[in-house]
Amino acid sequence: MDSNAILLVDQIYQILKHQIKSQLYKENEKIPSIRKLCDQYNISKNTVISALERLIDEGLIYSKPASGFFVMEQKITPRFKQANIEMQNIDELWLMRRQLETFNGVINVGDGFPDTAWFELLPLNKLLQKSIQENRTKLLRYGSKYGYENLREILCLRLSRLNIKTAADNILLTNGVNDAIDLIIRYFVESNTTVLVDSPIYYPLLKKLQLTHCKILEIPRLADGPDCDVLEYYLKNKSPKLFFTQSISHNPTGTHICAEKINIINTLCKENNCLIIENDIFSEYTEIKNRLSSHSNFSHHLYIGGFSKIISPSIRVGFIVGEHHLIDKLSDFKAILHVNSSEYAEQFICTILQSKFYEQHLTFFKENLKLSSKLALDNIKKLGGQVFYESTDSLYCWASFEHLDFSHEMMNRAIENKLIFAPGYIFSLQGQQYNQWTRLNIGVAASPNFYENFNHFLNNEH
Known part of the structure; x- marks a missing residue:
């Protein structure tokens, strides 16, 4: 599938997703047929099928043989915990805990994982079913x-x-x-x-x-x-x-x-x-x-x-x-x-x-990483940050900001402003040498929310 086809699939996927999320189609209601979607958007059958597979993989629709595609019942999303973050002993273990928690509205600036949007072309549910079908008899033993x-x-x-x-x-x-x-x-x-x-x-x-x-x-x-x-x-x-x-x-x-x-x-x-x-x-x-x-x-x-x-x-x-x-x-x-x-x-x-999807995923992932790197570096520089090394193929950026020392008090004020930092001193035995440095996640640092919250925080610090 070339880049134009991938873009077209994404457009149809986003249109249908928006229609479902906005309840244009109700739960268990049938969505337009493949033929009707092809005629409506003047696209190929394969493009429509790829978009529908992504919606199935995301749990938004399901298929009934010989009947078509229907909107899945939407589960109620559990509410995230509010930002009540323990501030004692801000060390390696403290940061590990932050990686495993989700707090409402808080931006984890030093997050350890890539942006989930970069994985959109990887249909894990579909591939899992394929793996189970192909290896069913082998799952009942330890293996080598x-x-x-x-x-x-x-x-x-x-x-x-x-x-x-x-x-x-x-x-x-x-x-x-x-x-x-x-x-x-x-x-x-x-x-x-x-x-x-x-x-x-x-x-x-x-x-x-x-x-x-x-x-x-x-x-x-x-x-x-x-x-x-x-x-x-x-x-x-x-x-x-x-x-x-x-x-x-x-x-x-x-x-x-x-x-x-x-x-x-x-x-x-x-x-x-x-x-x-x-x-x-x-x-x-x-x-x-x-x-x-x-x-x-x-x-x-x-x-x-x-x-x-x-x-x-x-x-x-x-x-x-x-x-x-x-x-x-x-x-x-x-x-x-x-x-x-x-x-x-x-x-x-x-x-x-x-699978054929993996190489497509790699291309899509790396394109997003490169674009996000440029956006993140622009944001960091506009915020007055100093970057240790400028890269377009790394998940992290090591940066310092003139008026930030990442002390306990500063970290506490940052959390009040919905920001969780990965303070530089936990990345070394001799932590004090990195007191003014922090690890920034490229995907997070590329977002407008990061810039707005960080800029507001810096203005308050000054």
Whole structure:
């Protein structure tokens, strides 16, 4: 389906959706037939069918064989909780709780997830039914300790696009990326272990490492990747065992490691026997092909990926790629902790990746991300913000504002103005260095509501 056809489908979908929401058609009332819609809007049958499938997928209509399409009974939407937010101990756990809650009218500026509108071309309900029908007999067993084999085979093909050469037996499926990270930390890290991390760092990773009481050393993240001088010093003088980093779309700065630094980091870590843990959760966001694990034999790499940021945060499937002997040990370790990962979810992801809708979804998603990035950067600059790195293929922007220090008092005033920030200090052990910085979600920062609320808040602060 070309871009014009997709646009036409969206227009018909929006028209019918508006008519249903405005109760032009009542509950259980029949909507116009496919033929009538074709004549009314002078469009093809396939365009109408695609629009109707989206309405079915969204639960707005249902079909009766040989009768047509009818308006679904509209469920009463539960009221969201009002903004009564606990303000004690504003730390990593505080922000994690905010990610899992919805408050009426409050804008979560540092939200961890993409805009739901970017997923409109992915008919998850339809694909779920397809997955269940195709795999019905396979859902009554645990499956391989490595995870669903068909998905691992597909991952091999997709990873080859990044010059990551691997086989299915070198891939271990997990219950999401965070589970993959947790598995690696439990396997490798003890209280006397030294590990390296980016600074600022993905804050759930920081929290997981702190629970082990290990020695955490931070490598400053620059616009082109980690500071290699600091990295070299720590590698040669502190004997770290692991280095956790992200090659592209770094959380929270949105930066990418340049090709030159990829070579330097790989050489330094290999020479100093440090295993690179590469988290590539945002891999599908960009056309950049260089990764730390590209062309690797995995003697000093473990590569982590997943689907929560591109398909759904509710379908928890991640994966680890590494040398087979280590993957085999990690699979046994996974069995001790979880028995197995969810083959039900893995088969669902496999169905999605093989469907015609997935590539359409990627194109639509990336176009929205690029457009939102430009709008977000314009909003931030109009608000007087300073951006650490300008990107059009990252979910986050790392920004500071001259008169905001993200103190407890300021955060409280922000919430009174319907704004929840992700304060910079929770993204580092040495939090005070980022007191004036915050992570902004690109989709949120692109919205007019963000600009209006933030501008009003800044004027009050001044």
